[in-house]
Amino acid sequence: MKTNQTSFKKRGVDYKVPDIMLTLPREYYQSEGIYREELEKIFCKRWLLACREEEIPKPGDFITIPVGDESIILVRDKNGKMQAHFNVCRHRGTRLCETEKGRFASGSIQCPYHAWQYDLTGRLRAAPLMKEVPGFEKEEYGLFPAHVGLWGGFVFINLAEKPAPFEEEMGALLTRFEDWQLPELRIAHKIEYTLNCNWKLILQNYQECYHCPGVHPLLSQLTPFRNAVHDCFEGAVIGGYMELTEKRGSMTMDGQAAAPPVCNVSGDNLQRVHYYSVYPNLLLSPHPDFVLYHRIRSLAYDKIQNDCYFLLHPDVINQPKMMQRFQSAIEFWDMTNRQDWQVCEQMQQGLKSHRFKRGRYSGQEDILYALDKEGLRALGHKLPE
Ligand code: FES
Ligand SMILES: [Fe+2]
Structure with missing residues (x-):
């Protein structure tokens, strides 16, 4: 069957999305059996x-x-x-x-x-x-x-x-963030979260900002959700960036930078917050002034350990005054993370309902549809579209 497509514009870029994008059936979040398959075919096979x-x-x-x-x-x-x-x-x-x-x-x-x-x-x-x-x-x-x-x-x-060869799987990442000189950066802070939800809900939550106006009032001021651009749509690395409204801004409680730009970050990247998921367990967000990432460990079909790390250059970490200022970024992301965890855990609860079969994605959530397909491909499952 041929799927009809609709074009719409995000930030001036033409996107084509299928008219009908159904979500995964609820079993993909609630079934021990499917989770076992994911462990075998995704977590024991992917990087x-x-x-x-x-x-x-x-x-x-x-x-x-x-x-x-x-x-x-x-x-x-x-x-x-x-x-x-x-x-x-x-x-x-x-x-x-x-x-x-x-x-x-x-x-x-x-x-x-x-x-x-x-x-x-x-x-x-x-x-x-x-x-x-x-x-x-x-x-x-x-x-x-x-x-x-x-x-x-x-x-x-x-x-x-x-x-699959590491360089092949990670190809889209390898040269993308060279200006941040990632090997030079060190862990400045870590927050550990244990969440009662399926691991896929966190990846999905990270890749759409359709939820932002309601769930994240402050984030939506700093990076309006219509400022999202995706530039990696397929494979292990999926994501894009959002534009900051404030000049020299960042994701902090007052919207101002939390630290000097990281290493050689300049130009457009001074105004962008990047969001890339590396399937299945890394969420990577280089900001102009720091790098944030989440490492997801799936513990059960409805439980994950999600650790959130902040990377900075050691020159910043070694200056107590700068680290004091940096608390604003930590506070912002801890608040924002908890807002996300709340809705993800509520979704996990809602998906227990047998009346819910499959939902329908908005045009803003096309990337989630791509993520679902990546998972289905790995499992060797075929679903009616
Ligand atoms: S030495 Fe016997 S089980 Fe390891
Ligand atoms: Fe969110």
């Missing part, structure tokens, strides 16, 4: 944001990352290289490490059960008494590797045996 490089600064430092029932150890080896291993012993399958972060001070990862020992690159170093076992080759029992991708000081992991 996931794990952390910033600075969070694993020295050889031996590690964090563990839950991905559904899986757990990954991300560790810096003795040569400073980032290594990712499945957190499971090759002897009889014991989880090796239960702590969220720490340091393998001895330079090895030891199983708590029968003391098999792995080096930080994952090679099996010692396995008590296994020499006596005929045909046992230590080389064959290294930790299962996961893949690591590095960009802009961010560390990504991929649990698939043969993932």
